[in-house]
Amino acid sequence: xxxxxxxxxxMPTQWYNILPDLPKPLQPPLHPATHEPIGAEDLRPxxxxxIIAQEFSPERWIDIPDEVRDAYRMWRPSPLYRADRLEKAxxxxxxxxxxYEAVSPAGSHKPNTAVPQAFYSAREGVRRLTxxxxxxxxxxxxxxxxxxxxVDVTVYMVRASYDQKPHRRSLMRTWGGEVxxxxxxxxxxxxxxxxxxxxxxxxxxxxxxxxxxxxxxHDDTKYALGSALNHVVLHQTVIGLEAKRQLxxxxxxxxxxxxxxxxxxxxAGLTYPFLADALTGVRTGTRFVAAEPAACPTLxxxxxxxxxxxxxxxxxxxxxxxxGHGFIPPPIxxxxxxxxxxxPTLCLLHDEGYVEARAYRQSEVFxxxxxxxxxxxxxxxxxxxxxxRGAVEEALAAKEAGEARTxxxxxxxxxxxxxxxxxxxxxxxxEDHELPQEQIDAALAALPRVxxxxx
Amino acid sequence: xxxxxxxxxxMPTQWYNILPDLPKPLQPPLHPATHEPIGAEDLRPxxxxxIIAQEFSPERWIDIPDEVRDAYRMWRPSPLYRADRLEKAxxxxxxxxxxYEAVSPAGSHKPNTAVPQAFYSAREGVRRLTxxxxxxxxxxxxxxxxxxxxVDVTVYMVRASYDQKPHRRSLMRTWGGEVxxxxxxxxxxxxxxxxxxxxxxxxxxxxxxxxxxxxxxHDDTKYALGSALNHVVLHQTVIGLEAKRQLxxxxxxxxxxxxxxxxxxxxAGLTYPFLADALTGVRTGTRFVAAEPAACPTLxxxxxxxxxxxxxxxxxxxxxxxxGHGFIPPPIxxxxxxxxxxxPTLCLLHDEGYVEARAYRQSEVFxxxxxxxxxxxxxxxxxxxxxxRGAVEEALAAKEAGEARTxxxxxxxxxxxxxxxxxxxxxxxxEDHELPQEQIDAALAALPRVxxxxx
Numbered sequence: 001x002x003x004x005x006x007x008x009x010x011m012p013t014q015w016y017n018i019l020p021d022l023p024k025p026l027q028p029p030l031h032p033a034t035h036e037p038i039g040a041e042d043l044r045p046x047x048x049x050x051i052i053a054q055e056f057s058p059e060r061w062i063d064i065p066d067e068v069r070d071a072y073r074m075w076r077p078s079p080l081y082r083a084d085r086l087e088k089a090x091x092x093x094x095x096x097x098x099x100y101e102a103v104s105p106a107g108s109h110k111p112n113t114a115v116p117q118a119f120y121s122a123r124e125g126v127r128r129l130t131x132x133x134x135x136x137x138x139x140x141x142x143x144x145x146x147x148x149x150x151v152d153v154t155v156y157m158v159r160a161s162y163d164q165k166p167h168r169r170s171l172m173r174t175w176g177g178e179v180x181x182x183x184x185x186x187x188x189x190x191x192x193x194x195x196x197x198x199x200x201x202x203x204x205x206x207x208x209x210x211x212x213x214x215x216x217x218h219d220d221t222k223y224a225l226g227s228a229l230n231h232v233v234l235h236q237t238v239i240g241l242e243a244k245r246q247l248x249x250x251x252x253x254x255x256x257x258x259x260x261x262x263x264x265x266x267x268a269g270l271t272y273p274f275l276a277d278a279l280t281g282v283r284t285g286t287r288f289v290a291a292e293p294a295a296c297p298t299l300x301x302x303x304x305x306x307x308x309x310x311x312x313x314x315x316x317x318x319x320x321x322x323x324g325h326g327f328i329p330p331p332i333x334x335x336x337x338x339x340x341x342x343x344p345t346l347c348l349l350h351d352e353g354y355v356e357a358r359a360y361r362q363s364e365v366f367x368x369x370x371x372x373x374x375x376x377x378x379x380x381x382x383x384x385x386x387x388x389r390g391a392v393e394e395a396l397a398a399k400e401a402g403e404a405r406t407x408x409x410x411x412x413x414x415x416x417x418x419x420x421x422x423x424x425x426x427x428x429x430x431e432d433h434e435l436p437q438e439q440i441d442a443a444l445a446a447l448p449r450v451x452x453x454x455x
Numbered sequence: 456x457x458x459x460x461x462x463x464x465x466m467p468t469q470w471y472n473i474l475p476d477l478p479k480p481l482q483p484p485l486h487p488a489t490h491e492p493i494g495a496e497d498l499r500p501x502x503x504x505x506i507i508a509q510e511f512s513p514e515r516w517i518d519i520p521d522e523v524r525d526a527y528r529m530w531r532p533s534p535l536y537r538a539d540r541l542e543k544a545x546x547x548x549x550x551x552x553x554x555y556e557a558v559s560p561a562g563s564h565k566p567n568t569a570v571p572q573a574f575y576s577a578r579e580g581v582r583r584l585t586x587x588x589x590x591x592x593x594x595x596x597x598x599x600x601x602x603x604x605x606v607d608v609t610v611y612m613v614r615a616s617y618d619q620k621p622h623r624r625s626l627m628r629t630w631g632g633e634v635x636x637x638x639x640x641x642x643x644x645x646x647x648x649x650x651x652x653x654x655x656x657x658x659x660x661x662x663x664x665x666x667x668x669x670x671x672x673h674d675d676t677k678y679a680l681g682s683a684l685n686h687v688v689l690h691q692t693v694i695g696l697e698a699k700r701q702l703x704x705x706x707x708x709x710x711x712x713x714x715x716x717x718x719x720x721x722x723a724g725l726t727y728p729f730l731a732d733a734l735t736g737v738r739t740g741t742r743f744v745a746a747e748p749a750a751c752p753t754l755x756x757x758x759x760x761x762x763x764x765x766x767x768x769x770x771x772x773x774x775x776x777x778x779g780h781g782f783i784p785p786p787i788x789x790x791x792x793x794x795x796x797x798x799p800t801l802c803l804l805h806d807e808g809y810v811e812a813r814a815y816r817q818s819e820v821f822x823x824x825x826x827x828x829x830x831x832x833x834x835x836x837x838x839x840x841x842x843x844r845g846a847v848e849e850a851l852a853a854k855e856a857g858e859a860r861t862x863x864x865x866x867x868x869x870x871x872x873x874x875x876x877x878x879x880x881x882x883x884x885x886e887d888h889e890l891p892q893e894q895i896d897a898a899l900a901a902l903p904r905v906x907x908x909x910x
Binding site for chain 2 (some may be wrong): 001002003005007008070071073074081085103104106115147148165166168169171173174175176282295362369373374375376377378379414416417419420422423
């Protein structure tokens with residue numbers, strides 16, 4: 001195994017903002033009630049000013065505050081590895097590199113944005129942040145970051161995960177976060193859902209509604225989102241910026257970059273610094289593969305249109321590939337990557353042909369995670385294992401074609417809190433689920449009717 | 456937070472062997488049946504030749520094979536941190552450094568010795584390794600290492616942990632290890648215990664008996680121990696050797712080094728390279744604190760004598776501080792550090808006045824682990840939290856005395872698999888237990904009667 005390390009001095013001092021480099025302008029977010037493009041004023045009750053400014057910034061490079069870099073130093077720069085033991089096991093001529101984000105205290109890439117969001121909130125006098133979490137990676141990252149800057153954190157955790165993953169819950173509490181199963185009785189959105197279905201397993205969309213409502217109801221409270229929005233994607237670009245330098249150390253540049261996609265922030269964080277080269281003509285010919293779960297196939301089977309980020313329709317309408325804001329992945333799905341939509345920038349790049357999407361079933365994903373653990377040692381989260389699966393597919397295709405290929409994939413988080421799913425897989429109890437088209441059609445039928453934006 | 460990183464080129468190329476530097480000769484291990492000093496021949500059915508040679512080696516420095524260094528590179532050199540946020544929270548003039556071993560794939564220091572043990576076994580044609588595990592850190596580390604070198608691994612896991620920590624079990628299986636609850640029906644030792652107490656919760660001593668018996672019964676199988684023996688301690692010195700260099704980078708040398716003690720390998724790994732300076736007169740005045748659980752207080756309340764490492768008395772008699780090979784820590788004890796004895800070298804250094812031992816109750820240990828998570832971000836295993844508790848005690852004493860003090864402690868593993876215990880602690884369900892002297896006396900009464908060794 002080869003490892004490529006940067007010194008702390010080589011940690012990025014700026015985030016990369018892809019907005020000015022997009023091949024065409026992004027459709028603006030719309031006000032959930034008026035369907036008019038929203039501006040900074042509309043977002044002020046929800047987000048800190050610095051975050052709002054970043055959300056709309058036309059600047060290509062945005063400075064990372066010293067306080068954020070100081071916290072990043074806990075785990076950044078993260079290592080880049082060459083997976084030569086896996087290459088040998090696959091008997092492939094391809095080179096496989098992976099960027100390893102599991103070294104953060106929360107064990108995933110999520111603190112890359114949780115830290116700046118907590119920092120800006122503290123600087124603007126926000127006392128408390130609310131958020132949602134599905135499998136728990138984001139909620140634990142924000143609890144950790146809130147602790148660093150003295151901001152209280154309230155997490156609405158999808159009930160199914162709350163019940164199935166008590167340890168992720170304990171992790172948030174250890175960092176001082178308060179955690180409620182969603183739907184909860186704490187919000188009107190939660191109560192309305194419980195009135196209709198008292199046994200609701202919850203969904204990310206429902207939890208977002210609750211977190212947003214809670215933030216709007218309290219003057220000293222703002223909301224923090226873990227993916228999809230431009231500022232989140234922006235913060236995650238430290239991943240790709242570091243990876244680029246590390247590949248330079250290795251004397252390499254990827255032919256293909258593979259990441260997993262839930263809301264798209266990890267994917268964007270890894271790929272956008274490389275996509276920048278493609279968009280600005282510095283380097284062409286690189287392929288970008290987005291790996292998503294067959295149980296929540298937003299890019300491969302969703303529709304490009306405006307949709308709410310949440311079930312109750314409290315958040316701004318985003319122009320994205322969506323399965324409908326009422327979509328709930330089948331309960332049999334073990335990992336995260338459960339958001340019904342994707343980052344608008346990623347959807348645009350996908351639909352403009354820069355990003356190719358593939359959906360994987362969980363059996364093939366866990367098969368690769370186990371092979372990886374037995375060759376490269378690290379036990380990967382099911383989320384990241386989607387990217388691994390894509391990387392292995394590429395490596396086997398290179399072998400088939402008898403050609404060299406440099407593959408980079410994102411190891412976004414460790415699997416320490418997912419051992420129940422590994423256990424089920426090893427015992428043959430983890431089934432795949434063909435998602436029926438009717439379920440997607442039904443969810444899409446409930447999409448909001450939005451005309452062309454007037455601005 | 457400040458981080459001190461070494462390049463891969465600065466990773467140690469040799470392990471440090473403390474045997475030639477001990478203030479007096481170590482009492483030899485004795486044959487369990489004859490009570491005569493054992494030699495290499497006696498250990499051959501149990502351990503690979505290279506390991507046996509290291510166990511008795513008089514050489515101060517022993518080369519680390521390239522293949523082992525190549526595997527070490529997955530996570531080594533590990534970072535050294537200065538815990539300045541914790542210092543601030545404690546308002547202490549002391550400087551607190553910690554060496555962070557949680558970056559290994561298994562999440563603890565254990566792979567430092569699992570890797571060379573698996574490597575030497577593979578090189579000598581061993582097909583399978585057997586071992587015991589308590590809380591599961593060692594069993595998972597050996598499963599991981601076995602996977603790297605193609606050696607099968609069979610783990611006898613203390614039943615209480617097997618039932619309470621299913622995820623650690625799943626981790627071993629993910630790496631390809633096979634895991635059995637101990638006492639099991641697979642060995643005579645296990646069957647004998649089950650015949651007397653069918654509901655036995657197991658103990659590390661019982662699991663060692665089973666693993667040793669299994670290894671002795673099969674020609675292609677050897678045994679691997681996770682702590683206590685000289686070769687294990689030797690392999691762990693990479694921790695302290697790196698820490699020394701990293702403190703040099705920081706322009707510092709510790710006034711006090713604190714580690715947690717179960718069997719003593721993590722403790723020795725961190726401290727022996729510093730103790731070498733004290734023993735050889737290079738640098739005096741450094742204090743060495745060994746932190747152990749009040750529920751298994753081997754150094755503070757055990758007796759210095761010969762005892763078996765295992766319940767059935769199959770392993771060689773070791774001269775150590777022991778609570779008796781039949782000792783079982785109270786079931787209320789949440790963490791590891793459950794071995795009834797300690798590394799003979801550590802016991803010697805303790806009784807010669809080089810190492811000072813302290814026992815901590817789990818409530819104070821978890822209190823510090825939570826404070827640490829909320830200041831420094833990382834969630835620590837209960838084992839390591841004993842060392843943290845000792846470090847905090849030293850920092851507060853420095854504050855009280857109004858004096859500078861440089862403290863180094865060992866962060867031997869992360870707490871991701873211990874969240875159940877954190878949950879219990881946060882909910883006020885984790886009780887302390889005063890270990891009655893009668894329980895210790897009863898266990899000590901069963902010690903083997905050993906005369907002075909004849910050699």
